[in-house]
Amino acid sequence: MARPRTTPARLVLLVLALLLAVTGYLGVGAGRQFLADRAFTPIRVPAPTAAPPGVASLLSSASGPPAAAAARPDAPAPTPAGVAAALADELTDPELGPSVAGQVFDAGTGTLLFDQRSAEQVAPASTAKLLTAAAVLAVRQPTDRFSTRVVAGDQPGVVVLVGGGDPTLSAAGPGKPTRYAEAARITDLAARVRASLAGARVDQVLVDDSAFTGPATAPGWGTEDTPSAYASLITATMVDAGRDAPDDEIRSAEPDLAAGNALAAALGGAAVSRGSAPAGAKVLGQIRSAPVSVLVEQMMRASDNVIAEVLARQVAIATSRPASFEGAAAAVSATLASAGIKIGDGMVDGSGLSVLDRIPAAALSATLLAAVNGKQSRLRPLLSGLSIAGWDGTLLDEHRFSGPAAIAAGSVRAKTGTLTGVSGMAGLLTDADGRLLVFSFVADQAPAAFDSSSRGAVDNLVAALVRCGCR
Structure with missing residues (x-):
């Protein structure tokens, strides 16, 4: 049986459908930045082995x-x-x-x-x-660093992840490269918490994002800008510059909870929700960001x-x-x-x-x-x-x-x-x-x-x- 031929009209409809699909995926915000600033496709450039002539x-x-x-x-x-x-x-x-x-x-x-x-x-x-x-x-x-802390909650088995505005804190596993050079690791923070707790179980991780205030997106940002490959909601607690996982290209819709989930996983599993650190809470662990110059x-x-x-x-x-x-x-x-x-x-x-x-x-x-x-x-x-x-x-x-x-x-x-x-x-x-x-x-x-x-x-x-x- 002969296969039906695609008519010019059908070709036009097919092209239009593909264009609409691409537009829907990229969004207007992606159109605003796309490849021009390498914001839609984040750069992963190998470290140069030698400087180019003249630099x-x-x-x-x-x-x-x-x-x-x-x-x-x-x-x-x-x-x-x-x-x-x-x-x-x-x-x-x-x-x-x-x-x-x-x-x-x-x-x-x-x-x-x-x-x-x-x-x-x-x-x-x-x-x-x-x-x-x-x-x-x-x-x-240039040598300043920003701290991320975990403090004791007000109930046994509860810890609070307190963000200090470290954008490149990484959820990368031990021995795995971080997305951003010199990034602090959630796994190191979890190890310090475990040592402080001396084996006590963690049932719940609360995420305290109170270091930042106000809306998480700016006036003039489109709804398509967050989450996207080039932007996320802006929170004081995040991992890998607002991603759910280090290798994700699209950033997280809930970057603060993504950080909490990374800590909970590193602690062996726990429920995660938003909350506040008790006044004067005991510090169970603390890590510091890459230097300001690096950021x-x-x-x-x-x-x-x-x-x-x-x-x-x-x-x-x-x-x-x-x-x-x-x-x-x-x-x-x-x-x-x-x-x-x-x-x-x-x-x-x-x-x-x-x-x-x-x-x-x-x-x-x-x-x-x-x-x-x-x-x-x-x-x-x-x-x-x-x-x-x-x-x-x-x-x-x-x-x-x-x-x-x-x-x-x-x-x-x-x-x-x-x-x-x-x-x-x-x-x-x-x-x-x-x-x-x-x-x-x-x-x-x-x-x-x-x-x-x-x-x-x-x-x-x-x-x-x-x-x-x-x-």
């Missing part, structure tokens, strides 16, 4: 302003006219849309070489993580929204504000203002995921200049967390810095940012003469921000600076 000095140097490539302090200085000429053609690329805000500075002298709409409020997308990184490094030492680098390189939101709340706690989205945003703004970096009151979260976030693009340049300045050496993890073009993090994507822009590979360190209608990048680069420049660009009316052509247009802007001496 060895940055990766190994312990002092002095880090460069994207081997910058020379005696290199000829670019001029505003030269920079403007280098950028002129690329700024007209229709893939950027009609509105581009940005700045370029000579990192060595602080001279402003280019400015366009930099004082206007724009959506920063994930470049906002630069601001969160600078704020947390301003109020915390900042992980947040930056993988553009991890959950780590960013937890670190923003740590800024709020350090400055005696409520550890909520509102309190964290106010804390980051006030902390940066005290350092001369004005972002205003337009941020509503710490990651840039919200479609409501607004800052002046000049704040991104000012943050990077402060980090490059030798007097702000505690901000160094912000720079070492920047991705290297063509080498790691969010600039490793095969479509980034390709074609004519490939000349910039290894010469640019930057943080990307992408939302619907927004494509941006801010960081450091070394020009053709060996001069270190600081740049920030945000195209806030990009017609197709998630297309490789739109991201490529931003890459081309940056590559134009790498290519020229701009004199």
